[in-house]
Amino acid sequence: xxxxxxxxxxxxxxxxxxxxxxxxxxxxxxxxxxxxxxxxxxxxxxxxxxxxxxxxxxxxxxxxxxxxxxxxxxxxxxxxxxxxxxxxxxxxxxxxxxxxxxxxxxxxxxxxxxxxxxxxxxxxxxxxxxxxxxxxxx
Amino acid sequence: xxxxxxxxxxxxxxxxxxxxxxxxxxxxxxxxxxxxxxxxxxxxxxxxxxxxxxxxxxxxxxxxxxxxxxxxxxxxxxxxxxxxxxxxxxxxxxxxxxxxxxxxxxxxxxxxxxxxxxxxxxxxxxxxxxxxxxxxxx
Amino acid sequence: xxxxxxxxxxxxxxxxxxxxxxxxxxxxxxxxxxxxxxxxxxxxxxxxxxxxxxxxxxxxxxxxxxxxxxxxxxxxxxxxxxxxxxxxxxxxxxxxxxxxxxxxxxxxxxxxxxxxxxxxxxxxxxxxxxxxxxxxxx
Numbered sequence: 402x403x404x405x406x407x408x409x410x411x412x413x414x415x416x417x418x419x420x421x422x423x424x425x426x427x428x429x430x431x432x433x434x435x436x437x438x439x440x441x442x443x444x445x446x447x448x449x450x451x452x453x454x455x456x457x458x459x460x461x462x463x464x465x466x467x468x469x470x471x472x473x474x475x476x477x478x479x480x481x482x483x484x485x486x487x488x489x490x491x492x493x494x495x496x497x498x499x500x501x502x503x504x505x506x507x508x509x510x511x512x513x514x515x516x517x518x519x520x521x522x523x524x525x526x527x528x529x530x531x532x533x534x535x536x537x538x539x
Numbered sequence: 540x541x542x543x544x545x546x547x548x549x550x551x552x553x554x555x556x557x558x559x560x561x562x563x564x565x566x567x568x569x570x571x572x573x574x575x576x577x578x579x580x581x582x583x584x585x586x587x588x589x590x591x592x593x594x595x596x597x598x599x600x601x602x603x604x605x606x607x608x609x610x611x612x613x614x615x616x617x618x619x620x621x622x623x624x625x626x627x628x629x630x631x632x633x634x635x636x637x638x639x640x641x642x643x644x645x646x647x648x649x650x651x652x653x654x655x656x657x658x659x660x661x662x663x664x665x666x667x668x669x670x671x672x673x674x675x676x677x
Numbered sequence: 678x679x680x681x682x683x684x685x686x687x688x689x690x691x692x693x694x695x696x697x698x699x700x701x702x703x704x705x706x707x708x709x710x711x712x713x714x715x716x717x718x719x720x721x722x723x724x725x726x727x728x729x730x731x732x733x734x735x736x737x738x739x740x741x742x743x744x745x746x747x748x749x750x751x752x753x754x755x756x757x758x759x760x761x762x763x764x765x766x767x768x769x770x771x772x773x774x775x776x777x778x779x780x781x782x783x784x785x786x787x788x789x790x791x792x793x794x795x796x797x798x799x800x801x802x803x804x805x806x807x808x809x810x811x812x813x814x815x
Contacts, residue, residue, distance in 0.1 A: 590776050591722045601756055653720075
């Protein structure tokens, strides 16, 4: 069985954001899925998806600090600079974190660990709403 | 056909560890699978899974050196420090390497390249045993 | 329905290369797939796959600049140096970008965003041709 939906994550400021509930609401219904996989794909090259700690806002803040340190806007080697100083670093960050997640589904729910939540990683200063394709295999 | 199991990777010291055999033993049996996909999901936010060179222990040691250099415990921007200096870097490293792998299965075995093996990346000083959900689609 | 093929990406110089058309030509035919997933696996530990901006060659050039800065050949901590200065950094870069992609398929085509294309990331100076296993679930 395979089902597919497309949904939109609302516009957020640059940074790392917990979006587990918004993703589950937009994805195909998991309630009847005994065992399966939910695949998420973000249709953009300057935002990404990852899974990490779902409790402390400081974790998400520290992700943003680290990624800005690891992919500095002020690096002298950027040549793709037409769209602003946040653009080329956003492309790199998007590939670092990755455009997709494949999540296990078990007993009608995401089989995440206790502390795991889905992050939208918004790498642009003004990224706007982000479109996600969700595909359920069960 | 879809099958799912959950298994535990035994506790290991901080570093990168070759766990291909332990994963195959814990996953659904691949022996009858002509073609398929094996999805692995680690239910933690401070350990991760990747695939890399399966022969030289120095490769795994150099991964640990690099990741400590790229995500330094001594960075001044960490705010999530309650759980020790290895904790917040472990969260970042976990997302860098990623919480999951989707591996091709062919002719009853993982269709990895000759030099490819599965790594457990343990990012905490004392991470303990790690739980993995394995889902086979065939 | 599950189909699997293996194909070869032609030898390319070190750097990031747009290979969307070559991948679609080598993968199982997507033309009749209403909704599905295409999984790609590179059978190597010194090359990788990612998705990013498909228009400007400077984006791909800047990826190469950044990855060389983030994983420097001149780092003093490398111990796996037998196969040349580009080898161990290539292993790290391969895990950073990742050995696989799982792409949504919709209406007979990859459901990528307007600006998304598939990159082969060649991390060796002379990597040669690269083998890819493509698995379609529909």
